Amino acid sequence: MTEPIVAPAPSTTRGDSSRARALQLLVRMRTFIALILVVAFFAATTPNFVELANVVIIGRHVAIYAFLAIGMTFVILTGGIDLSVGSIVGLSGMVAGFLITRGLHLQFLHATVYPSIPLVVALSILVGVVIGAVNGLLVTRFGVAPFITTLGTMYIARGAALLLSGGETFPNLIGRPEFGNQGFPVLGAGTILHIPISVCLLVVLALAAAYLATRTPLGRRIYAVGGNERAAALSGVYVDRVKVTVYVLSGGLAALTGLVVSSQLVASHPAAGETFEMNAIAAAVLGGTSLAGGRGSIGGTIVGAFVIGVLGDGLVMLGVSAFWQMVIKGVVIIAAVVLDQMQRRMAPRA
Amino acid sequence: MTAELSSRVSGPSAGEEVLLRAEQISKSFPGTLALDKVDYQVRRAAVNVLVGENGAGKSTLMKILAGVEQPTAGRLLMEGHPVSFRTVHDAAVHGIGIVFQEMNLCPNLSIADNIFLTHPFTRAGVHLDRKRQHAGASELMRRLEHNLDPETPVGALRIGEQQVVEIAKALSRDVRVLIMDEPTSALSAAEVEVLFRVIGELKRHGVAIIYISHRLEEVVRIGDHIAVLRDGCMQAQAPMSQVDVSWIIERMVGRRPLAERRPAPVEGREDVLRVEGATLVGEGGKRLVDGVDLRIAAGEVVALYGLMGAGRSELFEFIFGLRPEGRGRVWVGGREITRLSLADRIRAGVSLVPEDRQRDGLIQNLSVARNLSIASLYQLRRWLRVDREREAAMVGGMIEKLRIKVASPDASITSLSGGNQQKVVIGKNLLTAPKLLLLDDPTRGIDIGAKAEVFKTMRQLADGGLAVLFASSDLKEVLTAADRIVVLSQGKVAGDLMRDDASEEQLVSASTRFIATSPAAARHAPEL
Numbered sequence: 001m002t003e004p005i006v007a008p009a010p011s012t013t014r015g016d017s018s019r020a021r022a023l024q025l026l027v028r029m030r031t032f033i034a035l036i037l038v039v040a041f042f043a044a045t046t047p048n049f050v051e052l053a054n055v056v057i058i059g060r061h062v063a064i065y066a067f068l069a070i071g072m073t074f075v076i077l078t079g080g081i082d083l084s085v086g087s088i089v090g091l092s093g094m095v096a097g098f099l100i101t102r103g104l105h106l107q108f109l110h111a112t113v114y115p116s117i118p119l120v121v122a123l124s125i126l127v128g129v130v131i132g133a134v135n136g137l138l139v140t141r142f143g144v145a146p147f148i149t150t151l152g153t154m155y156i157a158r159g160a161a162l163l164l165s166g167g168e169t170f171p172n173l174i175g176r177p178e179f180g181n182q183g184f185p186v187l188g189a190g191t192i193l194h195i196p197i198s199v200c201l202l203v204v205l206a207l208a209a210a211y212l213a214t215r216t217p218l219g220r221r222i223y224a225v226g227g228n229e230r231a232a233a234l235s236g237v238y239v240d241r242v243k244v245t246v247y248v249l250s251g252g253l254a255a256l257t258g259l260v261v262s263s264q265l266v267a268s269h270p271a272a273g274e275t276f277e278m279n280a281i282a283a284a285v286l287g288g289t290s291l292a293g294g295r296g297s298i299g300g301t302i303v304g305a306f307v308i309g310v311l312g313d314g315l316v317m318l319g320v321s322a323f324w325q326m327v328i329k330g331v332v333i334i335a336a337v338v339l340d341q342m343q344r345r346m347a348p349r350a
Numbered sequence: 351m352t353a354e355l356s357s358r359v360s361g362p363s364a365g366e367e368v369l370l371r372a373e374q375i376s377k378s379f380p381g382t383l384a385l386d387k388v389d390y391q392v393r394r395a396a397v398n399v400l401v402g403e404n405g406a407g408k409s410t411l412m413k414i415l416a417g418v419e420q421p422t423a424g425r426l427l428m429e430g431h432p433v434s435f436r437t438v439h440d441a442a443v444h445g446i447g448i449v450f451q452e453m454n455l456c457p458n459l460s461i462a463d464n465i466f467l468t469h470p471f472t473r474a475g476v477h478l479d480r481k482r483q484h485a486g487a488s489e490l491m492r493r494l495e496h497n498l499d500p501e502t503p504v505g506a507l508r509i510g511e512q513q514v515v516e517i518a519k520a521l522s523r524d525v526r527v528l529i530m531d532e533p534t535s536a537l538s539a540a541e542v543e544v545l546f547r548v549i550g551e552l553k554r555h556g557v558a559i560i561y562i563s564h565r566l567e568e569v570v571r572i573g574d575h576i577a578v579l580r581d582g583c584m585q586a587q588a589p590m591s592q593v594d595v596s597w598i599i600e601r602m603v604g605r606r607p608l609a610e611r612r613p614a615p616v617e618g619r620e621d622v623l624r625v626e627g628a629t630l631v632g633e634g635g636k637r638l639v640d641g642v643d644l645r646i647a648a649g650e651v652v653a654l655y656g657l658m659g660a661g662r663s664e665l666f667e668f669i670f671g672l673r674p675e676g677r678g679r680v681w682v683g684g685r686e687i688t689r690l691s692l693a694d695r696i697r698a699g700v701s702l703v704p705e706d707r708q709r710d711g712l713i714q715n716l717s718v719a720r721n722l723s724i725a726s727l728y729q730l731r732r733w734l735r736v737d738r739e740r741e742a743a744m745v746g747g748m749i750e751k752l753r754i755k756v757a758s759p760d761a762s763i764t765s766l767s768g769g770n771q772q773k774v775v776i777g778k779n780l781l782t783a784p785k786l787l788l789l790d791d792p793t794r795g796i797d798i799g800a801k802a803e804v805f806k807t808m809r810q811l812a813d814g815g816l817a818v819l820f821a822s823s824d825l826k827e828v829l830t831a832a833d834r835i836v837v838l839s840q841g842k843v844a845g846d847l848m849r850d851d852a853s854e855e856q857l858v859s860a861s862t863r864f865i866a867t868s869p870a871a872a873r874h875a876p877e878l
Contacts, residue, residue: 211734215734215738216734216735216736217727217728217730217731217736220720220723220724220727220736221724221727223713223716224713224724226715227713227714227715227716228709228712228713228714228715230709230710231709231710231711231712231713232713232724233692234672234692234702234704234710234711235696235713235724235725235778236692236693236696236697236725236728236782237693237724238691238693294714294715294716
């Protein structure tokens with residue numbers, strides 16, 4: 001064969017293609033541009049918006065959205081959805097509150113044990129991981145649609161959170177010196193080099209998640225499963241394992257979010273995290289994740305979480321009513337998806 | 351007109367004229383120029399053949415004629431009037447119908463629903479008239495000589511039958527131009543004859559047929575006019591009566607193909623694949639695979655020959671681990687893999703190039719490079735991450751080795767032509783360093799040049815110690831490329847012949863050995 005392996009370059013005129021490329025770049029960076037516009041708008045209209053104290057507060061809020069959105073992105077990349085994360089936020093906070101306030105009553109010892117804070121954290125996260133594993137197993141082994149599976153576990157986890165306290169709040173989670181379980185509020189209020197721990201966690205988790213998505217075999221397989229599950233399976237990808245893994249990741253991250261929320265409030269409320277799953281989906285979609293699976297990025301999702309967080313806080317500071325805030329959020333999400341569709345049409349083969 | 355070839359379906363009729371004309375059509379995609387100022391004429395009441403190698407731009411040109419894609423430059427004229435098709439619907443209104451190379455059917459809907467999806471029979475515009483649709487679909491099935499119940503979901507049909515539905519869908523509209531992109535690639539010999547009769551009938555009704563195929567014997571037999579595309583340029587257009595196969599091949603590839611016979615196989619090597627008593631029972635208790643024993647040695651290229659429904663694909667699925675319910679045992683490289691999962695079988699050295707590359711072979715959202723490496727990621731793992739340097743080297747090497755025509759390894763897999771996509775699927779399998787390579791109809795929808803390359807690659811791999819088993823229903827392919835031919839009939843081994851001892855007649859008679867002489871079965875028998 002003497003044919004060239006590299007195909008000939010397109011013969012469109014240079015002016016056309018460079019303008020088109022610039023436009024494509026603009027559309028591809030749309031979420032980032034939206035973020036800059038939102039920040040600029042609030043900086044101009046709202047006093048104190050760019051002050052350090054306010055930035056720190058916004059950062060904490062964004063972190064909460066972002067933890068959930070990272071897990072959600074992995075699930076959506078496989079073509080699934082996880083509606084249970086909001087409830088896991090509530091449940092893991094309640095488990096922590098329960099362990100700190102009431103301890104573990106061990107029947108066979110006739111004694112109550114108060115676990116140390118690291119153990120409380122570990123057990124609470126374990127709860128999220130277990131629910132994630134249940135989600136994954138229901139989706140893979142029993143073939144229940146992800147939407148239905150996680151709708152079910154959403155109710156179950158919320159119910160369990162309410163049952164733990166009979167619907168009450170666990171207040172004042174500072175622990176007691178004689179039980180050796182002090183220190184829970186550090187997660188929410190502590191800082192490293194003046195940066196809140198939750199923001200530090202966000203940086204670490206975002207980098208780790210981006211690494212996982214782009215550099216590891218698992219990341220590749222997640223995209224492959226979302227793109228064509230049959231072909232992935234025939235290529236030797238353990239599709240079931242990949243799916244269980246993403247639900248476990250999502251559940252674990254949701255539990256971590258629950259701990260951060262409870263720690264910030266120094267209290268656990270069983271209704272914590274309601275509708276958080278919707279914010280997580282919104283952040284992922286804003287960031288360019290396709291609900292059909294196989295398309296999206298962690299970087300995009302993080303930017304999406306920032307847009308949601310900054311928009312929410314800015315509107316509050318501007319004094320916009322909660323009702324209008326909802327309307328605006330909805331408009332932003334739809335606009336993002338419309339732009340996304342436009343981008344796909346502009347580059348039909350790319 | 352000069353004398354016609356005797357084997358034609360029918361000659362070009364009088365009053366032949368250009369119905370649809372493409373002028374200076376260009377189409378560019380990011381990174382490639384698919385069509386370069388192409389002029390093309392489609393004549394009324396004639397079979398207008400279009401040939402070209404993979405990636406020559408045939409499918410792109412057809413998509414433009416059918417309104418699926420819009421040209422970057424140039425224009426279309428219908429009976430001398432400029433037209434522009436922005437959607438498939440626009441083109442359909444002008445009487446242009448298309449049978450796509452890759453199926454465009456909804457597997458969850460019935461045959462009738464698929465056929466009338468875009469133009470349903472209704473009462474008062476809202477109420478679906480199922481009776482008329484059923485009758486219409488039955489009529490089309492009768493015309494295409496297929497005895498399929500119009501209520502059958504399309505997902506339950508074989509690929510060949512799906513193709514028939516696709517053709518019926520195009521015929522269900524009043525077409526003036528009918529585009530057929532590789533319509534026979536999944537059809538059996540008997541089904542092809544039926545299709546040719548239908549084409550003859552359409553021609554008599556004045557329909558212009560655009561016929562794309564890699565099977566040149568077929569093209570010479572049925573075509574009235576031929577156009578050859580190469581690298582996005584129109585190479586030549588001529589009346590079929592003035593050309594022959596070697597003329598076509600020369601215009602397509604610029605050289606004569608090698609019809610090489612392979613050297614004699616190596617004796618006395620160890621078995622790479624051993625199958626004992628493979629049995630698969632399908633729905634209704636029919637034995638799809640019935641007690642098959644098979645041994646393939648290292649260095650051997652074995653063809654699995656059989657008619658549609660003989661159990662070729664099913665046997666492959668059994669060996670690959672897609673049919674855990676099957677009975678029987680499988681060894682690869684002396685190790686029993688009967689109870690291993692599919693992924694573990696890949697690691698044990700089995701690899702499969704599936705029949706339907708769109709559904710089972712490609713991951714459409716990933717790049718060419720990612721598609722190539724997906725099956726061998728376990729070898730590329732370095733600590734937590736993928737070793738991207740080694741990956742790039744492996745991918746680059748495979749693109750070169752298989753001569754995959756692609757602008758860059760990071761190009762989208764969907765930007766490749768069918769044949770190049772198939773090469774990616776084969777390359778993906780080779781990267782797993784298999785001991786056994788299974789290829790299910792590997793040359794489906796691939797041009798001559800690529801076919802020869804696929805077979806050459808198979809031979810090279812076998813010489814490197816691989817065992818190669820490929821399924822095919824093409825006698826010439828089987829007799830050229832294989833060392834040994836195993837014939838399946840009704841799920842049973844009906845013959846096991848060394849290539850040099852095998853003749854076409856022997857293979858055909860073996861392939862029908864276990865077919866009962868019922869009228870239904872006779873329909874599937876090949877015409878000699």
